[in-house]
Amino acid sequence: MVRKADRPRHIIKAAVALAAAGRWSSVGLRDIAEAAEVSLAELHELYSSKTAILAAHFDAIDTAVLKGTAEFDPEDTRRDRLFEVLMRRFDALSGDRDAIAAIVLGSCRDPIAGLCLSAGLMRSMQWMLEAAGIRAAGPGGRMQVRGLAVVWLATAR
Numbered sequence: 001m002v003r004k005a006d007r008p009r010h011i012i013k014a015a016v017a018l019a020a021a022g023r024w025s026s027v028g029l030r031d032i033a034e035a036a037e038v039s040l041a042e043l044h045e046l047y048s049s050k051t052a053i054l055a056a057h058f059d060a061i062d063t064a065v066l067k068g069t070a071e072f073d074p075e076d077t078r079r080d081r082l083f084e085v086l087m088r089r090f091d092a093l094s095g096d097r098d099a100i101a102a103i104v105l106g107s108c109r110d111p112i113a114g115l116c117l118s119a120g121l122m123r124s125m126q127w128m129l130e131a132a133g134i135r136a137a138g139p140g141g142r143m144q145v146r147g148l149a150v151v152w153l154a155t156a157r
Contacts, residue, residue, distance in 0.1 A: 015027070023105070058120050062123075121149050122149060
């Protein structure tokens with residue numbers, strides 16, 4: 001039995017494992033609850049949807065990357081700093097490669113799910129820019145966030 005305090009992370013791990021094992025688009029909330037050994041009611045208490053589970057997972061990845069952000073060398077360019085931050089993000093996601101591929105593929109097949117996940121991607125890219133010391137505020141910042149998201153997705157693919 002999983003301790004109550006560990007259930008959120010346990011549910012996320014179960015969902016990511018299910019995504020890695022097959023098509024994310026065919027995984028239901030009941031499947032996730034069964035894999036995590038929690039009731040549907042417990043799952044609903046913690047997460048309102050599959051997208052919410054993924055958002056929590058990606059937030060945890062962002063936190064891990066941000067905690068690992070060290071001081072940069074003053075001579076590092078913006079590009080060098082951003083490269084280092086993004087490489088930390090790829091490292092943090094490396095164990096989830098198959099799951100991420102299934103989730104991205106599922107999002108391509110389900111535009112609504114893709115739209116729901118895109119907001120989280122933009123939020124993550126904003127944090128990555130800020131971690132690299134690049135302001136992501138204002139109209140110019142929003143354009144940089146979108147540009148970084150495009151680069152991120154192309155690189156991840």
